[in-house]
Amino acid sequence: MEKARTTLRLQDVAEQAGVSIATASRSLSGATGVSPSVAERVREVARQMGYVANLHARSLAAGTSRSVGLVVHEIGDPYFAEIASGVLRVGAREGLTVQICHSGRDPERELDQIRMLVANRVGAVVIAGSGFVDPAMQAAARADLQAYRRNGGRVAVIGRHHLGVDAVVPDNIKGGRAVAEHVLGLGHRSIAVATGSRELTTIADRLTGVAEAFAAAGIDFDRVPIIEAAFTRDGGKAAAEEILTRHRDVTAVLAMNDDMAIGILSTLRSHGVSVPDQISVSGFDDVAVAQDLSPSLTTVRLPMVEMGESALELALKEPAARPRRQRAAHQLVVRGSTAPPPA
């Protein structure tokens, strides 16, 4: 008794259409070298039979696979989920399947996942927020990725740029400038800045952007009160207390992240200061709650979805001699916590 064949092969289609496997293959893959009439007939037969090609066989034979990989720390994190969304979008547009894996913030796992993707012969790998800080691990990752690239693989990272590959990085300077320009544009001139430790490049960059905006507005940034506190809600509360006691003339506070801004809002409210009527407050990051606060928080956000899109697009491009770096600009999200200063 013949073994029941459940899935049909290209050969079945070929037989049915009365052509050779080669012709069938060419017809279906849209390759040249087959007359239009025959090709169309084969396609029609395939469609009627409900034939679906075995992509493993195809990839193996062709040596390339129409698939890409994405490594994220944790897809449940909205940050990464949006990046994934962007990657999935251009993947779908390009007819690529997307494999996603978790690294769980574990460099070891991250490297494993990258290797697994390479083993899967994906055409490109996008790495979101690489955690390779340990020099040895980083070197290992670099080596693997370079080898992968030599074999025709494409790589792009999001958020870090020390792996010697194309990268999409957030432009915190521009983001800082954006919020500052917004508040300055509203007419504020007595402004305080609430920030976390300036040792971190991210924060330092944001401040640089703010400073640029102030300079452009003709304000001496050295005279702007900069309150440094914990980069948390409590830090924001502390900063607000300080502003209320030592900088009574301030009409706007730029917080360098939303958490601080939320703490500031809360303290201002408990002190009976009305936002934005008396004092405007802005944040940075656009965390989920930002729009549900009252007043809702004016802030600045990274276009995560677009970053995911850019990353895959970047990876898919013709490889460049030197790693490219693409900056992603924050988008200003104007909400209820900012308004012109009191008259």
Next chain:
Amino acid sequence: MEKARTTLRLQDVAEQAGVSIATASRSLSGATGVSPSVAERVREVARQMGYVANLHARSLAAGTSRSVGLVVHEIGDPYFAEIASGVLRVGAREGLTVQICHSGRDPERELDQIRMLVANRVGAVVIAGSGFVDPAMQAAARADLQAYRRNGGRVAVIGRHHLGVDAVVPDNIKGGRAVAEHVLGLGHRSIAVATGSRELTTIADRLTGVAEAFAAAGIDFDRVPIIEAAFTRDGGKAAAEEILTRHRDVTAVLAMNDDMAIGILSTLRSHGVSVPDQISVSGFDDVAVAQDLSPSLTTVRLPMVEMGESALELALKEPAARPRRQRAAHQLVVRGSTAPPPA
């Protein structure tokens, strides 16, 4: 001149280790029939050479692929992102790669994606929130999935259960019972319920659960004020107004979703009613803001991550004759908006 081979094959490892390809394959795949010492040596050689198996070739030869597919409407949606997280977790645990695709709430696209996954010969497909409502589309999807299953493919869906396959569905009844029991357990006896239209099964189920809890506590559910309004914040506000005017003795309000609960909180506050000191409020769903409200909202949530895990586990199990249905119980999240009734 020899063509430069960049990726190493199993044969390279075999030669280097001085064994045949067959032995090398067995050693690496952990199959039986090779002495431990040889197997270990081969593995060591492979590791040193940095060999990674070509999974396409492996899948093709073995006829099975260590990969699964997940179809979601939109991975950027936190709901689906958490499901994906669960799927990714058990995928990683089982050594499976996971392909994710968007359906974008478009049944046509959804079917396409399923077909693509099948073409990729994934071992299992998890469909989150299928959008097949149109009978024709649904029939097509059913047919495809059944064919896929006949070929050994596994399928599970999350949230809907009309595709004739294993499903993980939310147990809204149990969820309703959970919140109600919590509030009853706090000692409340004069309770109002705020709900949306009871025509929707989801809502009806939640109410059923609530009713069960009341019955168990010996309370006549028919005498409980049930305020039906829009299933939104505004609906919540309307409900709260009604409770304040017509049911002044109420000490707790069970809202059948968080949006209504938020509206209720807002109205109670503006009327100077303190939550939870005077009135306790509970929600349903655990939307993101729930924990950021003040008071933070006691609610009930679906364990999305676990649902994702269950779905894949269910799909991976030995197929059953009849589709299985696994109910996912909401988890009570006790926060600041509920407390014992005023003395």
Next chain:
DNA sequence: AGAGTACCCGAAAGCGCTTACGAAAGCGCT
């Protein structure tokens, strides 16, 4: 010591597809 058994290992046949390569056929030209 001889035969039987258990255990390793290698040769080789595919898995379903792509893609040289060559054969056949059709064309215009001399």
Next chain:
DNA sequence: AGCGCTTTCGTAAGCGCTTTCGGGTACTCT
């Protein structure tokens, strides 16, 4: 009619792996 050219299609050789099958060794038992 015969030549060279182009176009179309089939034959067959892999892609890198798994797995069946059979041969070879080493070991045990009588």
